[in-house]
Amino acid sequence: MTITLSVILCSYNPDRNIFEEVVTSLKNQTLPYNYWELLVIDNNSSEAISNWLDLSWHPNARIILENKIGLINARNRGTIEAQYEYLISVDDDTALFEDYLACAQNIYSSDPSLGIIGGRSFPKFLKEPPDWISEFNVLLAIRDLGETEITIQKSKFNIDKYPACSPILIAPRKKCMNEYLHFFSKNEISKNLGRKGSNLSSGEDNDINMYIFLKGYKLGYFPNLKFYHIIPEFRLTKKYLAKMAYESSRSWVKMLSNHNIRPWIPISRKTVWMRQLKAFFKQKAWLSKPNYIRWKGACGTYKGLSEL
Numbered sequence: 001m002t003i004t005l006s007v008i009l010c011s012y013n014p015d016r017n018i019f020e021e022v023v024t025s026l027k028n029q030t031l032p033y034n035y036w037e038l039l040v041i042d043n044n045s046s047e048a049i050s051n052w053l054d055l056s057w058h059p060n061a062r063i064i065l066e067n068k069i070g071l072i073n074a075r076n077r078g079t080i081e082a083q084y085e086y087l088i089s090v091d092d093d094t095a096l097f098e099d100y101l102a103c104a105q106n107i108y109s110s111d112p113s114l115g116i117i118g119g120r121s122f123p124k125f126l127k128e129p130p131d132w133i134s135e136f137n138v139l140l141a142i143r144d145l146g147e148t149e150i151t152i153q154k155s156k157f158n159i160d161k162y163p164a165c166s167p168i169l170i171a172p173r174k175k176c177m178n179e180y181l182h183f184f185s186k187n188e189i190s191k192n193l194g195r196k197g198s199n200l201s202s203g204e205d206n207d208i209n210m211y212i213f214l215k216g217y218k219l220g221y222f223p224n225l226k227f228y229h230i231i232p233e234f235r236l237t238k239k240y241l242a243k244m245a246y247e248s249s250r251s252w253v254k255m256l257s258n259h260n261i262r263p264w265i266p267i268s269r270k271t272v273w274m275r276q277l278k279a280f281f282k283q284k285a286w287l288s289k290p291n292y293i294r295w296k297g298a299c300g301t302y303k304g305l306s307e308l
Contacts, residue, residue, distance in 0.1 A: 003060075004085045004108070005036035005101060006174070008078035010071060011092035012043040016052070018093050018230045023053070025095035025227075031102040033058050036088075039081055041066050041074040072194045072204040076184065079177040088171045089205075094141075095124070097226040104171055107222050113153070115176040115217025116209060118167020119225025120144040127233040132290045139244045141229050143168055151220035154213060160261060165221040166209040176212045183211055189258040193251055203251035210259045238289045245297035253304030264301075266308040275302045 007026065011019065026038065038061040042049040048065070055061040066077040079087060086108050088101060100119075107117055123129075123142045137143065150165040172180075184190045194204030213219050234240055256262065267275070276299045279285075285295035 003035050003037070003083075005031070005088055005105060006078070006082035006084045006086070007036055007038045007088045007090055007101070008041060008075070008082065009038065009090040009092065010041045010043060010074035010078065011045065011049060012069070012071075012074075013045045013047075014049075014092040015232065018232070019053075021095050021230060022090065022092055025098070025100075026090070027057055028098045029096070029101045030099050031105060033060070035105070036101055037061065037083060039064060039078050041078050041081075043071070043074040044069055070194060070204075072184070072190070072207075075204065075208075076181055079174065079181060082174055085174055086171065087174055087177055089169055091169065093230045094121070094169055095228045095230060097228075100225055100227060103222070103224045107220075107225070108173070111151075111218070111220075113218045114151070114173065114220055115212040115215070116167055116170055116172040117220045117222055117225065118169055118171060119222050119227065121168060121227055121229045124228040124230045125236070126231060127236065129231075129236050130289070132288075133236060135290060136241055136245070136293060139241055139248060140231055140235065141168055145221050145223070147223050149220065149222050151218050152213075153218045154216050159214065161263070162206065162210065162256065162261070163213060163219065166206065166213070166219060167221065168205070169225075169227060170205050170208060171225070172208065172212060173217070176215070176217055177208070179215060180208055180211050187258065189254055193255055193258075203248075203255040206252070206255050207258060210255065210261075214259060238292060241289075241293045242296040245293050246300035246303075249297045249300030250304040250307075253301055254307065257308050262308075264305055267302065267305045269306040272302050272306045 038058050040063045042065050044067050050063045064081055066074050088104055121142055152163050190207050193207050279298040280295055283291050283295040285292045
């Protein structure tokens, strides 16, 4: 077996207890260390991760500082620094099942047409969630599409929507990411998508998925690629989920439009407040936390449509 995997762990001011759990999940991988490299991309944390993180357990590990804030900038830096063929993204709150890397290696080895893959996530709540939380799983990166593998390619798909089986916790082929880097360098929408520091915008991974898919590569959902999304108490609050709903909806509109998918008509910025007010009453936002969060999602959609 030859080395083919570059594991890219991007982080900005991580919770150290959660981060340690993520690192431990990497230590416990069944794929021997000498078959993969580990790149920790410190996205300009307030205290340098290199000051406290010990990677001496891994023979091929590095901590790399990326000064330009933004998850997409950290992802891109990881792509540039990676030495091997397949890039396994890990976030600083995602703990991999112990066979994750071995499964990824086998999946890519079995199908050379794959461009990007992902699997399913299981929540690990650090506090018992409210009963209604499952409605907002997408905001918490919780997804399980079942036990059946799903792959899809452009030639077999009507490009009028985002493929439902698109990967989360993306694991792209480096060749595909290099092509995306060229696209990204010339695309202002892509540059302004996604999380930057404490900002909760999103869409960067969706943008990568769509680009690779539209280039004709196969994307796939593989149920054996399993990980835990570790979710602290603050992410279950009305304030956090409402902000996530707003920013995710706003980014979603822009990301789809970036790839010429426009299920909605752009609107005038002057009408945004009126539409948001109407949605407030339609969603009965004052009645419950879920209603309020749904309303904020609608507000984000209107804001995004006004910015096209």
